[in-house]
Amino acid sequence: MTDMNELILEQLPIIIFGILLIVLVLLIMMIVQTVKMRRLRKNYDNLMSSTGVEDLESLLFQLKVQMDSIEDMQAENKDEITKALTKLNQVQGKIGVKRYNAYGERGTDLSFSVAMLNEQSDGLVLTGLYNRDGSYVYAKPLKGGESTYSLSNEEKEAIVLAQQEA
Incomplete structure (x- = not known):
């Protein structure tokens, strides 16, 4: 058992150095992710500030409603154009x-x-x-x-x- 303790004590600086190296790599990764997250948050805030909507879900829902409305108007316009062309072909021109x-x-x-x-x-x-x-x-x-x-x-x-x- 003392041999085991001596072996661990001999390897302790290498183990501590390895753990410190892993912690340092994780710290660098966390800093990089924090910078990316701040940049993403800044872009999100810029996007949301010009819409007057508080969250992205509301904005997407609002855009979906507008898109549906535009598609309905487009279908109505297409029908009106078809009717107008039909009438135009019947005119004595x-x-x-x-x-x-x-x-x-x-x-x-x-x-x-x-x-x-x-x-x-x-x-x-x-x-x-x-x-x-x-x-x-x-x-x-x-x-x-x-x-x-x-x-x-x-x-x-x-x-x-x-x-x-x-």
């Missing part, structure tokens, strides 16, 4: 005009046919016939570029001109 002399050599190009169409070639053709005695205007409805009424060559040309419009 394509117009073709054909002027002509309806009575041959007697007169000038005062007669006309105007086709007003939407994207589906629905709309109408207005024809104005002018002569010395008066002026007559006729309207013919169109569905798919065709009418239930007979169309003159000039009215057909006006329809083609309107369909070619971009």
Whole structure:
């Protein structure tokens, strides 16, 4: 037993030096972690000071609510844009005009046919016939570029001109 005590006493400076070395390494690691923690805390405080919110959980919840609200608004806007585009395609935006002399050599190009169409070639053709005695205007409805009424060559040309419009 005395041999054991002597052995421990001989090794005691090495054991103490090893323990001190471990404590010193742990102390350095703790200082490094403290510096990192202070830097992280400073960044966190800077982030939280500009929001007016006390903790990060409340901030994240608030941002989630805002994001959900924005997504709902985006879906509503998408629906409104789709409706507007549908209505826009139904508007008579394509117009073709054909002027002509309806009575041959007697007169000038005062007669006309105007086709007003939407994207589906629905709309109408207005024809104005002018002569010395008066002026007559006729309207013919169109569905798919065709009418239930007979169309003159000039009215057909006006329809083609309107369909070619971009």
